[in-house]
Every structure is written in C-alpha cells, then in structure tokens.
Amino acid sequence: MEILRSAMAGTLESSDAQVTVEPGEGGIELELSSSVMNQYGRQIKATVLETLERLEVKDARVTVVDKGALDCTLKARVECAVFRSCGKSAENIPWGGAVR
C-alpha cells in the first residue's frame, strides 16, 4: 500500500500504542519509543515491521509511541493507520488476508 497522507491510530492510554504514518522518503523509517523498551523493544520493532511488510508498505515514516500494548494491539494500530492514510479504513478490509 502507498502512504498517501499522514494518518494516526491509537491512543496514549496504558496498554495502547499511538501509531502515526507519513509518506516516506524512500524506505521505512521507524521511530519507536516504549514504556517497555528494554524488555520488548526488539519484539515491538519486529511486529511493526512485519505488519508493514504484510501490507506492502515500502515507503513510510512511522512513529510508534507504545504504552505497553500487546502485539495484537500494535498490529491493529499499525494497520488502521495505514488504511486510514489511503482513505480505505472504513470498508472491505482484507480480514484474514493482508490483515491477520
């Protein structure tokens, strides 16, 4: 998917993550901060990158402010932000396909 405009999903509440995607300048640029950085930073990074890959996002600036979200929440926030950036978040989501 192509990031057309900047979009955000999620909140800064505990157990949530706020994900912002913006059009990139070639490649994926990830900025990550987390309340559980030392224990889970690597896993969060991997989850975010995997999710972007599944959505075929190749060019984006992604900012994740994590407040201890579980992997399932991280995925949901990244996906929602990406679909919002393309204006396609409201219907016909490929559940079980690119979103899984």
Next chain:
Amino acid sequence: MKNAVGRDIPEYLLTGGREVYQGKNYMDGKYITKASPRTRRCEAPQESKVVESIRAALEQCGAKSGMTFSFHHHLRDGDYVVNQVMAVAIEEMGLEDLTIAASSLGNAHDPIADYIEQGKVVGIQTSGIRGRMGEVVSAGKLKTPAIIRSHGGRPRAIEGGEVHIDIAFIAAPTSDCVGNCRGIGGKSNCGSMGYAMTDAKYADHVVVVTDCLVDFPNMPASVEAIDVDAVVVVDSIGNPKKIASAAARISQNPRDLMMAENVAKVIAATPWFKDGFSFQTGVGGPSLAANLFLEKYMDERGIKMGWAIGGICGPMVELLKKGKVGKVIDVQDFDLDAVNSINQTPGHYEMSASQYANPANKGAFVNKLDFVVLAALEIDTGFNVNVLTGSDGVLRGAPGGHPDTAAGSKVCIIVTPLTRGRMATVCEHVVTVTTPGDCVDVLVTDYGIAVNPLRPDLIECLDKAGIPHVTIESLKEKAYSLVGRPDDLEWEDKVVAVLEARDGTILDVVRKIKPYTGTEE
C-alpha cells in the same frame, strides 16, 4: 559469590565481615555491639534551642563535607525538608561528598538528582528510590552504590553502627522550643513519627525542622527534647495534600476486588484465622481491599482481630472504632483518618521502626504477625519478590517493610495482577530480589492462586477449603503467553545499588542498565 537466592554478589563488596544472604534467620542468636553516638552535653539550662535558620543549625552541629545526614519519610511525597536542608548545605555552605541516609526517598526529592549528577551527594542509603533520583542512580551517576534497606534493616544498621549519622533532621509537624516533637497538632500533620525515632537516639546531632512551634511541653513527644540539639522554624515543612490523602479509599477496580476477595478466602482457610489474630496489609489497591472482605469472614465466624500493625490508613482505623480490632500499632500514617486517630482513638498507638521490624532486637512486632498481605512489582517461580526495580531494570520502588513482615509472619500473601500493561508480574527471574522466596507463602493473582511448595500445610488448608490453586510455573507461562517472553535485560558490570537483606547480608545488587534504543541492528 552466589547467595541463597542464587544471585551473584561481586567479591569486592564482601569486605569488613560482610556476607552474602544465607537464608532466613541466619543471624539468629548472634551478638551485636550497639553503636553509641558522640553527643554534646546541654548541662546549663537553656531557654530555647530555636536557631534562626537551617544554616545556623548546620553550623552549630559542625556540618562539614563528607558527613552523613539522615531524614525520615513521614511527609511522603509532600516533603520539603530533604530538599531544603540539602540546598542550604550544598548551595549556601558549599559542602561536598555528602551522604543521605533516609528511611525513604520519593518523587518529592527530584532536585537531589541534580546534586548526585554534580557529585555533591556521593552516597544514598534508603528504602525507597524513585523518580529522577532512581533514574540517575540507575544510570550510574552516584559515586558509591546506593544502599537499599528494609524498614527493619535500617534501624538494625543504625544501631549496629553500619550507618553512622552525623546529623539527623527531624521533620516535625509540631515542636516546642527545646525539640519535643509530635506528628499532630500543626499544619502539616503526619501522625506517627516511627521512622525518626532510632535516628534521634543514634545520631551525633539532631536538628528539628518544624513549621509549627507550640508551647512547651509538646506531649506526648514522638521525638524527645533530650536528644535534640537545635530547632529550626521554617515556613512550611511540606505540602499537606501530598503528606496524607483525605482518605485512602478502597479500590472499586473489579480486578482488585476479585483478588482481594481471594486473599480473604485464603486467610479464612488457615488455622491462624481465629479470634485475636494479627494482620498487616499494604495500602495498594487489592491489598487494602482485602480488609473489606476479611471483615465479612470475621463477622461470619464471630471473631475479632487482636491487633494490626504497619503503615495505617482509614479502613483499619474504622475497624478499630467498630471494635473489630483490639489494637492498632502504627509506624506511619497514610491518610487523615489515621493521622487524626493515632494516640487519640483508644487502642491506636505509635511505634518506632525498630519496634516494628528490626531483626536484630528482641521483640519486633513483625515476629508476632499471623498474616501479611503485600503487593509486588514482580514475583518469580522461586517466589522471590521484587519491589525495587521496574522490569526495565530502573530503580523505582522500595522494599519498605515488605521483607520484614514477610519473614516474620506465619502467612505472607502476595497479591498482584498477573500482568501490568505488557509487563509480566509473574516471571522466570525477578530483576532484583528484595524479599527472598523462603519468606513468601501464597501468591494471589487475577488468573489464579499459587502456594509455595515450602508450605505443604497451606496447600492442605486450601484443598480442604476447596480453594483452587495452580503452580506458580503455570501462572508464569500464562503471563508470558499473554505478553510475550521478555528479552533479557542487558547490564554493565558497574553496581549502582546494593540491596541488603534485613539481617545485613547482601541479597542482591542492581547494576547499570544498558538501555535498548531501537536503533541497534
């Protein structure tokens, strides 16, 4: 060298007879020589000990670089006194190489972090360390490793001369002109002053800092004029709103309530739950809520609590007033209901930290305790508890009375949710052992109850009462299945804090954390 909880303690810390932790009651029966302070005689009658400023008091007590100043934490997050005194000593008088020996330090003391970074404060001895101070110490900025002690370990160390206090500062809600202090009657009331009592007896010099000078004699005094060198009157010793909340409210969080109810069930299933039983609970959500459910069981069985100890708050005072508990003995107060009750409600008494929890004396209350209900940041499959470091490895807690009550009580119950956000509370290895697993008996979580295999008698009690329980390993696996298995923290060699067991042996060390930034490949 590995200690009894499997922690590797660097040899260079084991000097001067210092040993590693050997297990519960290792020091029992050994003799100690108590330290004695070198104090100034006040033979000639004195009209008043009031001096004009903190600086005048410091000068009168011969304050100089390299000294150890002590403080107590009854003013909690409202405390102004630590910062006031240190600012005068360092910024006005230019003192250096100072050590702070406090019963605890908290978020109110963020400015001390600057003095640590500047190298002016070179030693910290405390139970609690949080906020910016926790961060700078974790980052290795304190010149010597911080020494973390329990509330019982501190008076033991003071009495045994391991900490020599040059000047003790007593933050006093009221004092008279010669230094008889009380925790009530002023504008910044804290109730009990139990943690300050040993300091006053064993320090070379004692300075009272108050914001409410009252007529002589201020009786009954918590800290007595016979130990006091000088009295300073300041505008304010603390922010009353942060010293004591209006009333500690019992949690309405359904998760807390569910766990609290299970705690009460476990207690009621043991043979010690009988008329006259003794009890302590923390003030955290589920711990405090256990009061509520325990009362139901007491009513059902027609029994009363004999006595309760600890940091005290309203719900316990309420039980005392209703006649459901015989006596409440109090080392610290957490809310105004407790502050206004101590020494006022019949049966509500004050005690010193030594009387509360010191393992080296002959009659600490914790040793007579039937039940204690405590929280945890982490607990591992060996039932070792961590209440000091976050699971990111940064100092942000306090052992407090946790290790003391756990060791002394017949049944120590830890109550904690299985996970907090993405942190597994029940884990394979706690970051820091603050309470050894041989002192912890039962774990109550929102996903089930586990009993320490060291207590087959309790397992039998629960089985008889039909209370389901599981292994702590299965709780750990459940936690990891929810949040994922955390990566191991990465440490540097540098020790930033030494965690003393209550008996003075070394239970664990905290090293400097290597933070993960996300940019590493």
Next chain:
Amino acid sequence: MIPRPRPERFRLRRTMMFMNAQKPGLIKDAYIYGCDSIMLDLEDAVAENQKDAARFSLYHALKTVDYGSTEVIVRINGLDTPHWREDIRVCVAGGADGIRIAKCESAQDVKTVEAAVEAAEEEFDVERGRTLLMAALESPKGILNAYEICCASERMLGVAISGGDLRKCLQTSPQRDGVDMLAARGQVILAARAAGVQCFDTVFTNLDDQEGFEAEVLQNKAMGFDGKSLINPKQIRFVHQVFAPTQKEIAQAEKIIRAYREQSASGVGVFTVDGKMIDIAFIPGAERTLKLARACGLYEGDLV
C-alpha cells in the same frame, strides 16, 4: 490463532458483560471475571470516528485472545448506519460466536443481517451457519414484533431488552419496582418462550445502587429471564448467585432424570416421583437445572 469450538445456540447465558471493543486493556482478558458471555461493543461505546480502529482491534483480539469457554458476542452498529456491513465482515472473519443486532425492529432486520452473515461466511470460508444472532429490542415496535424477530432465523439464540432508548420511547424512567418495563419484559418473555429462544434483561446502570440492582435481578429471575446484560464485572457474582438452583431443586432434578432413565429403559413412559406425576416433558427442565448447577459449581455428578 486460538481455535474456538462451534458456538452453541442453547447454552448457559446468565451474564453478558459489555466491553468497549476499542479499549485494548479491557478486551484482552474480560473473561477472568467468569461471566458466561462477553459482549464486545462496536456500537455506543465506540466514537463515530473510531469505528474503523475498533474493528482492527476487535479482529486481532478475536484471533489472539483465548477466551476459553466464555462466549464472545459482538454488538454491531445499527442497520441505519454506514458501519454494520463491515462490522459483520469482521465478526465473521474473526470468528465471533455471535452477533447482537442493535435496534432490531422486525424479522426483516434479522433476515437482512442473516444474509450479510451468510455472505461473509462464504467470503471468509467460515462454516455456514456457525455465527449465531441475537437481537436487541430497543423500541416499542421491536418489543411488539418480538415473536416474529425470535422466529426469524435458525441462528437466533435469543433477544435482549435494551432499556435506555426504550424507556425514552415509553416516556418513563427507571422505577424501583420495575413497573416502567413491566409490559416490555412480559411481552419479550412470552415471545422468547413461544419461539423457544432465550431472553435477557437490560443493563442496570447505577453502580452505586446495589440494592436496586439486586431487586431487579431477583425480579428478572422471578419473571423467567435466562440472564441479564451487565456493565461491570462486580455485577456478575450476584446474578450467578440468584440464578443458581437451590439444593432442593438440584436433588429433585437428579431424581427425575434417574427415575426417567430407569423407567424408560423398562418401557414405562409415565411414573411418579415423590407423589408427582412425571413424563418426558419434565426432562429438559431437569437437565437445564443440573447444567446450571454444574456451571455454578453446585453439581459434580454425571447425569448431564
């Protein structure tokens, strides 16, 4: 991915607890409180501009969280909104046990949803007929059409009254004795029983009024409801307590089932237990009592 067993159309549903599907901290383990069903809410609890985000959260929660034997139902947005079709797609794709149709007013509403569910089952290769339906009756018209709604689909597990909007339409407010909802409750129970589906009473929203809550639950049980919708875990225990069968009822049910099995083995169809005439018509009720007793931890036998 957690495989979930095929949903049961008729099962124990004493308590259905609402949870905002958009709040990660809430939905991750709501089952620990022991309610029979959780109701993940895409409708009122989720702000209009977060409907999309809630679906992503919901999808991954359904796919990741092990809800065990707790039933997972999703409340979708009303048929008068632009959201319901995508809500149905995500529910079916995620494998929710059931869908609660908000503001249902007619059999046609049920059929409309059913058609979309069927299409989604096809699209996502989900076993046809797996996804159950229930309807929330929130208007006088919905209440009056309760019977046709209950009968509208083989997927229908039951109907629930939703009191908030209904009271407004009825021009009343919550009353201590429940008289405000008397007509609606009576009508819904009659309809559900006639159609052979379950019925659930509305939520009690004043968490500080435990006495009022308890009175309402007792009345629900006395009127014959199968269960109640809840807004807070602390309400679960009392409902389970009230809906639990008594020791006497359990003993009686055991006797009836035992006697029936013995007698029918020897070819007898009608017999007496404790002087009361018993035949096959008593068996489903007795079995329901024992199942309920087992769920309440009161029965450990092997008759059901």
